[in-house]
Amino acid sequence: MATGHFKEGIAGGRLPAEAYTENFADLHPPLDHHEALVEADRCYFCYDAPCMQACPTTIDIPLFIRQISTGNAVGAAKTIFDQNILGGMCARVCPTETLCEEACVRQTAEGKPVQIGRLQRYATDVAMEEGRQFYHRPQHSGKKVAVVGAGPAGLACAHRLAMHGHDITIFEARPKAGGLNEYGIAAYKSTDDFAQAEVDYVTAIGGIEIRNGMALGRDVQLADLAGAYDAVFLGMGLGGINALRAEGEDAAGVENAVDFISILRQTSDLAALPIGRRVIVIGGGMTAIDAAIQSKLLGAEEVTICYRRGKADMNASLYEQDLAAANGVIIRHWLQPRRVISHNGKASALELEYTTMDGDRLVGTGELLTLPVDQIFKAIGQTFAADSLNGSGQAIELENGRIRVDGEGRTTMAKVWAGGDCIHGGDDLTVTSVAQGRDAAESIHHALTANGRA
Amino acid sequence: MADLRSNFVGIRSPNPFWLASAPPTDKAYNVERAFKAGWGGVVWKTLGSEGPPVVNVNGPRYGAIWGADRRLLGLNNIELITDRDLQTNLREMKQVKMNWPDRALVASIMVPCVEEEWKAILPLVEETGADGIELNFGCPHGMSERGMGAAVGQVPEYIEMVVRWCKQYTRMPVITKLTPNITDIRKPARAAKAGGTDAVSLINTINSITSVNLDTFSPEPSIDGKGSHGGYCGPAVKPIALNMVAEIARDAETYGLPISGIGGVTTWRDAAEFMALGAGNVQVCTAAMTYGFKIVQEMIAGLENWMDEKGHRSLSDIVGRATPNVTDWQYLNLNYVAKAHIDQELCIKCGRCHIACEDTSHQAITSMVDGVRHFEVMEDECVGCNLCVNVCPVEGCITMQPLHAGEIDERTGQPVSPVYANWTTHPNNPMARTAAE
Numbered sequence: 001m002a003t004g005h006f007k008e009g010i011a012g013g014r015l016p017a018e019a020y021t022e023n024f025a026d027l028h029p030p031l032d033h034h035e036a037l038v039e040a041d042r043c044y045f046c047y048d049a050p051c052m053q054a055c056p057t058t059i060d061i062p063l064f065i066r067q068i069s070t071g072n073a074v075g076a077a078k079t080i081f082d083q084n085i086l087g088g089m090c091a092r093v094c095p096t097e098t099l100c101e102e103a104c105v106r107q108t109a110e111g112k113p114v115q116i117g118r119l120q121r122y123a124t125d126v127a128m129e130e131g132r133q134f135y136h137r138p139q140h141s142g143k144k145v146a147v148v149g150a151g152p153a154g155l156a157c158a159h160r161l162a163m164h165g166h167d168i169t170i171f172e173a174r175p176k177a178g179g180l181n182e183y184g185i186a187a188y189k190s191t192d193d194f195a196q197a198e199v200d201y202v203t204a205i206g207g208i209e210i211r212n213g214m215a216l217g218r219d220v221q222l223a224d225l226a227g228a229y230d231a232v233f234l235g236m237g238l239g240g241i242n243a244l245r246a247e248g249e250d251a252a253g254v255e256n257a258v259d260f261i262s263i264l265r266q267t268s269d270l271a272a273l274p275i276g277r278r279v280i281v282i283g284g285g286m287t288a289i290d291a292a293i294q295s296k297l298l299g300a301e302e303v304t305i306c307y308r309r310g311k312a313d314m315n316a317s318l319y320e321q322d323l324a325a326a327n328g329v330i331i332r333h334w335l336q337p338r339r340v341i342s343h344n345g346k347a348s349a350l351e352l353e354y355t356t357m358d359g360d361r362l363v364g365t366g367e368l369l370t371l372p373v374d375q376i377f378k379a380i381g382q383t384f385a386a387d388s389l390n391g392s393g394q395a396i397e398l399e400n401g402r403i404r405v406d407g408e409g410r411t412t413m414a415k416v417w418a419g420g421d422c423i424h425g426g427d428d429l430t431v432t433s434v435a436q437g438r439d440a441a442e443s444i445h446h447a448l449t450a451n452g453r454a
Numbered sequence: 455m456a457d458l459r460s461n462f463v464g465i466r467s468p469n470p471f472w473l474a475s476a477p478p479t480d481k482a483y484n485v486e487r488a489f490k491a492g493w494g495g496v497v498w499k500t501l502g503s504e505g506p507p508v509v510n511v512n513g514p515r516y517g518a519i520w521g522a523d524r525r526l527l528g529l530n531n532i533e534l535i536t537d538r539d540l541q542t543n544l545r546e547m548k549q550v551k552m553n554w555p556d557r558a559l560v561a562s563i564m565v566p567c568v569e570e571e572w573k574a575i576l577p578l579v580e581e582t583g584a585d586g587i588e589l590n591f592g593c594p595h596g597m598s599e600r601g602m603g604a605a606v607g608q609v610p611e612y613i614e615m616v617v618r619w620c621k622q623y624t625r626m627p628v629i630t631k632l633t634p635n636i637t638d639i640r641k642p643a644r645a646a647k648a649g650g651t652d653a654v655s656l657i658n659t660i661n662s663i664t665s666v667n668l669d670t671f672s673p674e675p676s677i678d679g680k681g682s683h684g685g686y687c688g689p690a691v692k693p694i695a696l697n698m699v700a701e702i703a704r705d706a707e708t709y710g711l712p713i714s715g716i717g718g719v720t721t722w723r724d725a726a727e728f729m730a731l732g733a734g735n736v737q738v739c740t741a742a743m744t745y746g747f748k749i750v751q752e753m754i755a756g757l758e759n760w761m762d763e764k765g766h767r768s769l770s771d772i773v774g775r776a777t778p779n780v781t782d783w784q785y786l787n788l789n790y791v792a793k794a795h796i797d798q799e800l801c802i803k804c805g806r807c808h809i810a811c812e813d814t815s816h817q818a819i820t821s822m823v824d825g826v827r828h829f830e831v832m833e834d835e836c837v838g839c840n841l842c843v844n845v846c847p848v849e850g851c852i853t854m855q856p857l858h859a860g861e862i863d864e865r866t867g868q869p870v871s872p873v874y875a876n877w878t879t880h881p882n883n884p885m886a887r888t889a890a891e
Contacts, residue, residue, distance in 0.1 A: 037524070038523060041522040041524075042523075044804045044806060044847050046803075046804040046805050047804070047805030047806060047808055047809035047821065048809075048821060048827075049805075050803065050827070105803055105804040108802040108803065109848060
């Protein structure tokens with residue numbers, strides 16, 4: 001019987017203890033002072049900068065980089081937080097290669113953008129480590145707002161409302177605040193418990209109460225919130241998981257990638273976390289990549305991502321795909337799962353079918369492939385669990401399974417706004433959720449104060 | 455292959471790159487290293503009168519300004535002339551000259567403005583076998599307060615007097631080093647010529663304070679909380695030096711007077727520009743102090759390569775070639791019309807040309823065309839000022855393109871005249887009067 005790295009089945013302790021620390025260290029170590037100055041000097045201070053336009057929260061990137069270069073990192077942090085109070089996390093998790101850094105003119109000029117994300121992290125780290133708070137609550141407005149979900153959208157909304165003097169109560173289903181920042185991001189992108197540090201930093205403005213273990217539809221009802229508060233902001237995540245639609249998918253060893261990541265993020269002993277010797281991840285998005293890489297980092301011998309379309313169709317950025325490859329993950333395209341083959345109730349192999357495009361339609365070719373496997377992670381997308389809105393079904397309209405909002409984040413239900421992953425039209429990015437939460441807060445403030453005047 | 459050998463007022467060196475009188479040439483150790491690296495000559499760090507040497511501050515001697523990536527753009531110093539014993543310097547100079555007979559070794563000298571002082575030191579220097587002397591009339595700090603350096607260089611009569619003494623008491627060629635801390639550089643140059651100097655060298659350093667420490671409110675470099683103006687040099691002073699070289703080169707009274715060009719020479723290109731404006735050779739300091747002696751290898755190879763490419767065979771082919779093209783503003787052709795042109799293939803869309811033009815110039819560059827980010831010159835607004843060229847981060851992306859005679863200047867609606875016409879005859883010039891019939 002093989003031991004250690006090559007233990008059969010699903011097992012923990014595949015690696016020497018110190019390997020876990022190394023494997024799950026910061027993906028992009030922070031820039032030190034000198035590195036930040038060198039990098040900041042590369043910025044051209046563009047007019048109407050493309051990076052700024054590419055940022056969903058429209059951070060004034062040239063200005064904050066110039067502030068770093070002139071020795072004013074704290075001022076740079078304020079420039080960032082003015083637009084994005086979760087700028088610290090966004091600096092870590094934003095797919096900058098498809099946002100600001102893709103738009104950077106240095107990318108056009110020489111294929112090497114200014115490292116905007118790392119500079120943003122430098123500035124926000126300086127301010128947060130110094131405990132610098134840039135915002136304070138003015139006189140209390142006397143208005144109360146309920147926010148559902150303490151993820152990026154909810155926190156951004158709550159902070160902006162607090163800035164306007166309102167009292168906010170956040171109802172959060174999970175034991176900790178932070179949403180996907182706490183439960184969903186790959187561990188090597190958010191080290192040292194940063195998600196909780198950021199929650200503390202954001203709520204330090206005051207006037208924000210977080211009630212954990214309070215799920216909408218279970219512990220609290222939307223209609224009640226709408227009655228008891230002056231306004232409600234819905235900032236829930238996606239609770240539903242798409243089914244694999246493969247025969248035998250209820251076998252042991254077939255798991256949701258988001259659950260795996262969530263458990264990984266909450267575990268205090270990574271060595272104890274069991275992982276399959278052979279892992280297959282089904283899907284083509286960021287969750288698939290995060291699950292696959294972390295499987296590898298936990299010591300899985302063989303990790304394969306199977307995606308039913310081609311490389312260009314993957315939601316994961318090229319950078320993320322390369323990161324997976326660099327970590328030894330094999331990405332296979334044009335394969336869809338057909339049948340989980342079990343042995344003693346445990347998944348032992350996955351039968352897949354090759355796919356192809358028939359015009360606009362994806363079809364199976366009939367050719368089959370069977371891969372031996374110990375653990376299968378489903379990362380084929382999540383859905384909004386609309387049943388949490390029960391009792392308000394008529395008042396709040398959905399669109400493609402998510403909440404319909406207008407340009408200001410207003411739902412079709414009076415006094416209720418929404419933002420983040422639960423609304424239609426988003427792009428599942430932390431930074432977009434922050435923008436939506438922030439903008440909804442401005443709309444709420446406007447509505448509560450007669451055109452913004454308290 | 456281009457011939458870089460230089461003969462400057464009879465002083466021969468294998469190339470025109472000399473190290474200027476400064477810390478890099480303070481002692482045999484450095485000078486030997488410089489010659490090994492390939493420098494054509496050195497001007498030994500300024501010698502003073504026999505007796506107790508000057509003393510330097512024991513804190514920072516240099517201040518600086520930087521460009522992006524902390525690239526040194528300007529350096530200033532409050533160091534004085536050599537703080538080593540005169541005899542030690544003379545002994546080392548003699549030995550070095552013996553070791554390196556093919557290299558130029560010039561002694562920089564600064565003694566009080568008294569005939570006996572000059573008369574005393576010149577034979578001592580001559581005895582070393584030095585190829586020539588350079589009179590330090592430029593040092594702007596410390597020595598000037600004692601009536602030497604710039605204190606002499608700022609009074610043309612003193613310059614003429616001292617140069618005359620030197621020509622009287624030595625057979626060595628005399629190079630007079632000029633201070634830029636005056637209003638009209640032609641005056642001291644004329645005085646030096648009147649005194650019989652063989653050449654002038656310029657510029658010495660510029661009075662400067664590089665920065666202020668915002669914690670202590672002391673100027674930098676700070677000596678126990680106080681600072682003093684120092685001599686400024688390095689790439690940032692090159693344009694000032696080029697202009698002063700050109701002023702002397704094209705002045706009727708000093709026309710033909712050999713010039714040793716100094717001031718921010720960092721690359722072969724800088725050297726070629728100084729020589730094109732009339733310098734017979736160049737002296738370098740800050741570039742060596744920033745990067746070490748090895749940079750001379752880039753200078754030699756670069757100058758050679760450029761001369762080969764252009765078919766210039768010797769330094770005399772290039773020295774002074776640009777001088778006739780330096781003129782007064784009033785003689786510039788007002789009928790010459792150029793327009794900026796942006797190469798869309800090279801444009802990286804940073805928008806700096808647009809905002810520079812929009813905020814500070816003539817509103818002649820678009821930022822958006824048909825809803826797309828696009829930077830293009832509007833010729834009907836462009837006055838051809840060149841600001842966009844200068845702020846563009848991509849070399850060669852924006853160029854100034856002259857309009858041909860007969861083409862319509864869209865800004866004025868007038869065809870470009872083929873005739874040269876300048877301000878002296880322009881109708882708006884109140885001084886332009888036609889002679890009475």
